[in-house]
Amino acid sequence: MKTNIRDVRTVRDFSIKNQDLCRDAILAFCDSPLFHDDEHRYEESYYGRRLRPHVIKHLDFSKPLEMKELPQYTALAANRILFAMNEADILMLPPSKLAQSDFLDRYSDERIAQAYLGMPYLERYLFSFLKTEITLSDNWSLRTIEEYFYNYVREAKGITSLPSADAILKSAAPDVAARDWLIQLAPDFLIESSPMARYASGNYGPLSSALFKIIIDELGYGDFDKKHSTMFENTMRSVGLNHQTHYYWQYYLNGSLFLANYYNQITRNRRNIFKYIGAIFLAETAFIKSCAIWRDALKSALPGIDVRYFDEHCHIDVDHSRMAFEGLVRPAIERYGSFAAQEIVRGFEEARLVSEFAERDFVTQIEWKDRASENTRIYRQIWPKVRAAYEAGEIAKADLNELRGELSITHSHDGDELCHVTRGEMEFLNGFERSTTLNDDDGIIIQHNRLHGALIQSESCQYEIYSIGDVSRWL
Incomplete structure (x- = not known):
């Protein structure tokens, strides 16, 4: 047949x-x-x-x-x-x-x-969890979205602080925290406009031209020095960071990658065009104040930093926010009705939730890095009890023996763990630019979900990892 x-x-x-x-x-x-x-x-x-x-x-x-x-x-x-x-x-x-x-x-x-x-x-x-976490009514229209989005614009203008900026300023090492934040922005900013540019192709009427106006702004209107990713490279270079694309790959946090992947998802699959319109309106609106707050925190922590990237977004995104609504949100709903309206609001809410998670992840990582000495103190306090519990068969451990120069690629654990060095020297990587040296009979508590790694600095190093669950039960 x-x-x-x-x-x-x-x-x-x-x-x-x-x-x-x-x-x-x-x-x-x-x-x-x-x-x-x-x-x-x-x-x-x-x-x-x-x-x-x-x-x-x-x-x-x-x-x-x-x-x-x-x-x-x-x-x-x-x-x-x-x-x-x-x-x-x-x-x-x-x-x-x-x-x-x-x-x-x-x-x-x-x-x-x-x-x-x-x-x-x-x-x-x-x-997939976004579908269950975000529940929308069926009553979204151009009028209700206009009211909702313009209310968000007013709220965004009144923001005076951000958790990420506060974490930098309150950190025990603000300069390190500030460079870490630049690294967390890098998955998106070093290839800025690349996901968006996927929508430069196709045939979808005036919407395509409206979006392309934002795209060419991001690309510096063909002037490489004014391209936003070039400006961010200059920011990194000004504070001693390597601007090679994803040079700091191992220090990208889960939340930072999650945010970048979300924007890749809603641009790679074109059925998400209306979600993207909602998400890009959120991003262009939020960046007006966010970039100002980040700029000021970064300047406080890193005097001499090149902040032209952030200055640029403080003013250009005023136009981009307006362009996103008038050139994308409004005509999309007028032409494609309730389906477009629902998807636009969903993209707006999803992008907000994902952004908030990424920021919380950074804040928690900075707090974890700042507690490095406290985590070695807690190790000393609970080590005898942990060892006794292992000998009684109550908890599990892993034995490792690694050679000089061997690196445990950065990772995390789902529960708290105790690291104990029996022989040798380990550079325990608490996160970007924060290490703790562990020698014979030294150790540290590893907080669940926190990015960390280890680099062996002696000819060999024998160490043990104990799965202790919640560390508070041992205190």
């Missing part, structure tokens, strides 16, 4: 319901020297993204996350993979020497095919 076009040996289901196919694609994608663990705390390879693939094969992405599970390690792993996969259709070239084998691997047909099978599967895992 002419309609019998499938061979019995072919895969019949290319949807995310085919979990075996998607899992195989994810594991195959991660199996590259660009993604394998190495000994560098910062990313030496321009196309490298360390994914801990030897651990990924033990993770289950089949059941979508609930919001309470978002801080867990499996979510961090999924966000790292998804971010690396999204780069399959974002061209990046180093400023000078090109490692040909890395370039060809990163953009190989095989790697791209694997990414496009894996991305929808990981997006379902990471973002």
Whole structure:
């Protein structure tokens, strides 16, 4: 029969319901020297993204996350993979020497095919909870959205502080916290407008021209020095940070990657155009005051910082907020009705929720880094009880023996843990630019969901990791 076009040996289901196919694609994608663990705390390879693939094969992405599970390690792993996969259709070239084998691997047909099978599967895992967390009424119209959004504009103008800025100013090391915040902005800002530019193509009437006006602003109207990502590179360079794209990959927090992946999701799949219109209105409006608050906090912590990136957004986003509403929100609803209205509000609310999670994640990380000495003190206080509990068979431990220069790629744990060094020297990485030296019979408490790693500084180092659950039960 002419309609019998499938061979019995072919895969019949290319949807995310085919979990075996998607899992195989994810594991195959991660199996590259660009993604394998190495000994560098910062990313030496321009196309490298360390994914801990030897651990990924033990993770289950089949059941979508609930919001309470978002801080867990499996979510961090999924966000790292998804971010690396999204780069399959974002061209990046180093400023000078090109490692040909890395370039060809990163953009190989095989790697791209694997990414496009894996991305929808990981997006379902990471973002499905948004549908249940955000419930909308059926009564949204242009009039009600106009009232709701303009009220948000008024509220945004009155904001005088942000948790991220407060965390920088209150930190025990404001300069370190400030550089850390710049790093958390980097997943988006170093490739700014790249997700948005996906909507530069297509045929969707006046909406496309209205959005393109914002896109060309982001791109500096063809002037490379005025391109927003170039301006952010200058900001990084002015405070001694390496501006190579994703050089600080291992220090990107779960929330920072989650936020970047959300905007990639709603631009990569064009059915999300109306969600994106809501999200871009939120972003362009919120940035007016956010950038001013961040600028002032960064200047306080890092005198001499180049803040032209933030100055630019303080004024250009006044126009962009207006353009987003008048050129995108209003005409989309007028032309496409209630479906567009519902999706626009959903994108607005989803983007706000995801942004708030990313900011809380940063604040918690700064607090964790600042408590490094306190966590060594708590270790000394509870170590005898923890050891006794292990000997009584009440808790589990892992024994490790690693050689000089071996790096435990940054990761997190879902419960509190106790690290005890029995012999050797470890540089325990509490986070970006914060380390604790541990020698024989030293240790530290590792807070759940906090990014950390370890670098061996002696010929060898033997250490133990005890799963202690909630540390408060031992105090």
